[in-house]
Amino acid sequence: MPETPEDMHAQAYAALMCPDPAEKSRLVAQLCRDWEQGLLPIPADGGACPVLPVIDAGRPDRPELITYTSVPQRKPSSTEGLAALLHAIAHIEFNAINLALDCVYRFRGLPADFYAGWLQVAEEEAYHFGLVTERLAAAGFAYGDFPAHRGLWDMAVKTADDPLVRMALVPRVLEARGLDATPPIIAKLRKVGDEATIAVLDIILRDEIGHVALGDRWFRHFCAERGREPEATYLTLMTEFDAPWPPKPLNVEARRRAGFSAGEIARLEGGRPRKSEA
Numbered sequence: 001m002p003e004t005p006e007d008m009h010a011q012a013y014a015a016l017m018c019p020d021p022a023e024k025s026r027l028v029a030q031l032c033r034d035w036e037q038g039l040l041p042i043p044a045d046g047g048a049c050p051v052l053p054v055i056d057a058g059r060p061d062r063p064e065l066i067t068y069t070s071v072p073q074r075k076p077s078s079t080e081g082l083a084a085l086l087h088a089i090a091h092i093e094f095n096a097i098n099l100a101l102d103c104v105y106r107f108r109g110l111p112a113d114f115y116a117g118w119l120q121v122a123e124e125e126a127y128h129f130g131l132v133t134e135r136l137a138a139a140g141f142a143y144g145d146f147p148a149h150r151g152l153w154d155m156a157v158k159t160a161d162d163p164l165v166r167m168a169l170v171p172r173v174l175e176a177r178g179l180d181a182t183p184p185i186i187a188k189l190r191k192v193g194d195e196a197t198i199a200v201l202d203i204i205l206r207d208e209i210g211h212v213a214l215g216d217r218w219f220r221h222f223c224a225e226r227g228r229e230p231e232a233t234y235l236t237l238m239t240e241f242d243a244p245w246p247p248k249p250l251n252v253e254a255r256r257r258a259g260f261s262a263g264e265i266a267r268l269e270g271g272r273p274r275k276s277e278a
Contacts, residue, residue, distance in 0.1 A: 008040040008115065010049035012105035015122075016098055017058040021133075021143065024058065024097060025126040032123045035116065042115065046108040054106075055157060057098040062144030063091065068151050076188050083141040085185070086132055086197065091148040092178065093129040093204075096211075097122055099156055099170055107163045117214045124207045131200045138196075158241060164222035165241070168234050171215020172260075173243045178208055179254040180246055209258050216259030231264050235273075245272040 011034065015027035034040045074085040100122035104115050133143050152174055159166040182205045189198050223230040237243070246268055255265055 007043060007047045007049050008035070009043065009047045009105050009108070011040065012101045013049055013052075016054065016101040016105055019058040019060055021060065021094060021129065025130065028097065028101070028122045028126045032119050035119050042112055043108075049105075051106055051108065053160065054102060057095075057102065057153060057156075059094070059098075060144060063087070063146060063148040065150050066147045068149040071147060071149050076185075076192055076194065079139055082192070082194065082197075083136060083139040084146050086136040086139065087141065087143065087146040088148065089201075089204075090129060090132040090136055090143050092152065093125050093132055094143070095150075095152040096125040096175070097129060099152065100125060102156055102160075103163075103166065106160060107166075110163070114218060117218075121211050121214065124211070128200075128204050128207065131203065135197050135200055155241075155243070164219060164226070164228075164233075165237055167215045167219035167222065168237045169241055169243050171212050172219055172234065173238060173246075175208060175215065176212050176255060176258065176260075177244070177246055179205065179212060179251045179258065180249065182208075183251055205254070209254050212255075212258035220259075231261065231267075234264070235267070239273075 008031075011027070011031045015024055015031055018024040018027055031040075071088070072084065074081060074088055076082040076085050100118045103118040104122070107114070136142060152170070155169055155174055156166070159169050182201055186198050186201055189201070219234070220230045223233055238245070248269065250265060250269055252265055256262070260268075
């Protein structure tokens with residue numbers, strides 16, 4: 001652990017590497033309070049906390065991590081099926097806490113707005129995790145009771161060297177897929193009458209539009225700094241990193257609110273280009 005807990009980057013690292021979900025959420029809340037009270041000035045020289053590779057962020061021993069294709073389908077028509085669905089969402093939210101913290105810890109010398117934005121995201125993701133695990137407990141289960149995959153964090157590792165690439169491929173690809181996935185999930189939950197979980201997903205969808213929009217804002221900022229056209233760069237990076245193409249239907253309204261242009265959405269709706277077209 002870093003030896004300077006008063007340093008913003010060091011505090012973010014301590015929260016990032018904390019394996020206990022409740023303690024991680026507490027550390028995030030403290031970090032955000034310290035930031036809001038002006039107790040965490042941004043170190044001009046990057047601070048005393050070195051930028052270390054983080055192959056595995058802090059997480060509990062369970063859930064067991066398996067390949068994405070091995071995770072069973074989740075249908076909310078039974079109690080266990082609903083619990084498995086909730087668990088999958090909880091796992092996404094837990095990883096999203098770590099993703100936001102890693103942005104604060106890893107990328108140095110950026111404007112204060114960058115850190116303020118991702119600290120707020122970390123706090124909101126921790127709130128979401130709490131909401132979903134409450135619903136999971138109401139179904140008689142806990143986080144860790146089902147297997148999960150590490151797709152979100154694997155992309156964080158792949159994009160650790162460049163904030164432009166991180167903003168393109170985590171918020172604008174992986175988290176944006178959540179905007180598309182949520183309405184069909186809500187429709188399934190409405191069929192089984194689970195209004196309590198729908199209310200939680202409504203909160204998550206509302207906030208996630210803002211999170212994707214934050215990634216969009218900084219992606220375009222970094223592109224402008226480097227003289228790169230954002231939407232062409234986005235498609236190039238998706239191909240270069242073999243990022244998943246969004247499945248249909250896209251949540252067009254949510255994506256527009258998050259910063260995607262009409263032309264970009266139409267291009268994504270057209271499907272992944274053949275290699276000869278890429």
